[in-house]
Amino acid sequence: xxxxxxxxxxxxxxxxxxxxxxxxxxxxxxxxxxxxxxxxxxxxxxxxxxxxxxxxxxxxxx
Amino acid sequence: xxxxxxxxxxxxxxxxxxxxxxxxxxxxxxxxxxxxxxxxxxxxxxxxxxxxxxxxxxxxxxxxxxxxxxxxxxxxxxxxxxxxxxxxxxxxxxxxxxxxxxxxxxxxxxxxxxxxxxxxxxxxxxxxxxxxxxxxxxxxxxxxxxxxxxxxxxxxxxxxxxxxxxxxxxxxxxxxxxxxxxxxxxxxxxxxxxxxxxxxxxxxxxxxxxxxxxxxxxxxxxxxxx
Numbered sequence: 001x002x003x004x005x006x007x008x009x010x011x012x013x014x015x016x017x018x019x020x021x022x023x024x025x026x027x028x029x030x031x032x033x034x035x036x037x038x039x040x041x042x043x044x045x046x047x048x049x050x051x052x053x054x055x056x057x058x059x060x061x062x
Numbered sequence: 063x064x065x066x067x068x069x070x071x072x073x074x075x076x077x078x079x080x081x082x083x084x085x086x087x088x089x090x091x092x093x094x095x096x097x098x099x100x101x102x103x104x105x106x107x108x109x110x111x112x113x114x115x116x117x118x119x120x121x122x123x124x125x126x127x128x129x130x131x132x133x134x135x136x137x138x139x140x141x142x143x144x145x146x147x148x149x150x151x152x153x154x155x156x157x158x159x160x161x162x163x164x165x166x167x168x169x170x171x172x173x174x175x176x177x178x179x180x181x182x183x184x185x186x187x188x189x190x191x192x193x194x195x196x197x198x199x200x201x202x203x204x205x206x207x208x209x210x211x212x213x214x215x216x217x218x219x220x221x222x223x224x225x226x227x228x229x230x231x232x233x234x235x236x237x238x239x240x241x242x243x244x245x246x247x248x249x250x251x252x253x254x255x256x257x258x259x260x261x262x263x264x265x266x267x268x269x270x271x272x273x274x275x276x277x278x279x280x281x282x283x284x285x286x287x288x
Contacts, residue, residue: 033081040076053275
């Protein structure tokens with residue numbers, strides 16, 4: 001971890017430093033990413049379903 | 063996969079904003095501490111909401127100009143997603159306020175303004191639901207939509223700036239004044255804003271397409287019945 005002059009100056013402000021140094025922050029990142037990717041994947045499948053319906057009813061496309 | 067590049071970029075920008083938002087270095091500030099990272103997720107909700115409402119109002123004006131039902135469809139779809147983003151913004155703000163200000167609803171001008179703006183937009187949906195005639199509904203709600211957007215501007219952008227607010231960055235600019243100095247935060251914040259606007263547009267476009275399909279199916283059913 002690089003330490004900038006600004007962080008040295010304000011080192012007494014409490015931050016989640018131990019969560020970061022222990023590496024457990026990556027667990028949180030992984031969890032949030034799984035949820036986000038899951039939702040994006042679901043959105044893609046919805047998009048495809050709508051596209052399939054539009055092919056069956058071609059006039060519906062503007 | 064033609065014309066789909068912006069959907070992929072929306073997904074990539076949001077993935078980047080989650081990784082960067084949780085891992086990149088942020089300024090060490092008293093009171094907000096680590097919750098400064100909420101800026102990457104809470105504030106893009108409001109930017110997204112305003113963008114959605116702006117598109118909705120644009121199509122409301124277009125509808126009043128040429129009475130094409132496609133503009134009404136766009137207007138309601140974007141207003142719906144705007145309201146969803148606004149609700150997410152207010153809920154995330156309440157979670158943050160509970161731990162930083164001591165209570166979820168602090169009566170801060172930013173909170174009150176946002177709540178009234180959302181109520182104004184709730185009325186848009188109530189108005190739509192209360193008019194049976196389709197053409198009347200489109201016309202009335204288009205007029206109201208323009209009023210709602212005009213009411214939202216002072217409620218969200220002007221009044222909180224005129225009074226003292228405890229919201230981070232207040233005292234002049236109630237958005238992100240105190241983070242403005244930190245260019246590292248901007249490198250995550252702006253991609254997050256663009257990502258959420260694109261994501262909102264994507265979901266709204268799906269709403270538009272299902273609206274159009276429903277209309278077409280109803281037409282086909284009418285033909286069969288006649």
